Amino acid sequence: MRVADLTTPALLVDAAALEANLADMASALPGPRLRPHVKAHKTTALAARQAAHGHHGFTCATIREIEGMAAAGLGTDLLLANEVLDARRLGRVVDNGARVTVAVDSAETVRAAADGGVREVLVDVDVGQHRCGTTPETAGALADAARAAGLTVRGVMGYEGHLQMLADPAERARRTTGCTDRLRVAHADVGGEIVSGGGTGTHAMNTFVTEIQAGSYALMDTAYTAAGLPFRQALTVLSTVVFAGEGRAVADAGLKALATDHGHPTVPGGTVVSCADEHLTYTPGTPLRAGDRIRILPAHVDPTVVLHERLHVVDGDGPDAEVLDTWAVDLRGW
Missing domain, CATH: 2.40.37.20 (D-serine dehydratase-like domain)
Known part of the structure; x- marks a missing residue:
């Protein structure tokens, strides 16, 4: 055809441009340093290409994405980087052999994770976007509550989404540092091996996190292109x-x-x-x-x-x- x-x-997806983007990001953030966000493309075939570049943990935005990734054999380490108040569908994915971690930011989301059969969580911290996330000062207490509910707390996450497309790279870097300072405070109290965050726009400047949740880099759009990304x-x-x-x-x-x-x-x-x-x-x-x-x-x-x-x-x-x-x-x- x-x-x-x-x-x-x-x-349409230009094959050469896609492959160049995947290769460039894999070079910048190899293996577990990148947890690609599938919300940007919602396509398991493209996720399989990202896995072929060495990224075996993925970020998801919806339960449907978690289910589809697991069904496609890409369930080695899936993070639902959003809070849910009914985690029963996630629990069924766990029972079927996938590893699923869910973000929590309140007593209600901790209870939903425990009741739904999810075993692992990240404490979501508001680092300045003012969407979801607990405060850095309350993150430790929330982690204690999650452990008391029988959950394993793998670490923290925080998304500086409001900074991703700032046109001035220096301003973007300066404000990203302020966000990671908040995440650093939370992680000191929460513990765990994972500090997750960032995105395509801050992938090269958010050096505090252990993994970057970038997604748009694979396909790109004019808003991200205007931010001068490579x-x-x-x-x-x-x-x-x-x-x-x-x-x-x-x-x-x-x-x-x-x-x-x-x-x-x-x-x-x-x-x-x-x-x-x-x-x-x-x-x-x-x-x-x-x-x-x-x-x-x-x-x-x-x-x-x-x-x-x-x-x-x-x-x-x-x-x-x-x-x-x-x-x-x-x-x-x-």
């Missing part, structure tokens, strides 16, 4: 121009194919004007005709991928580029 044979909109844009959305004229072009990929929470997507050589449910309107830099194909760069990889059922791995840029493989986005849903 060639790219020209695909029905649009379609999610990874290639591997993900594009293939779209067909359905109208061209009067100084504008309209393509068949809108809000149901492209996430816009980080701003408009990008059409190389053009200027995006608006996104509607099924359409993207932009001012093209060169003349176009109805039926032409374009590749759109998403602004946010995670919620763009989840809008699609499959990823097409392709070799090259043009319409005659070969489709090397098609991977199901099989970790979608709840």
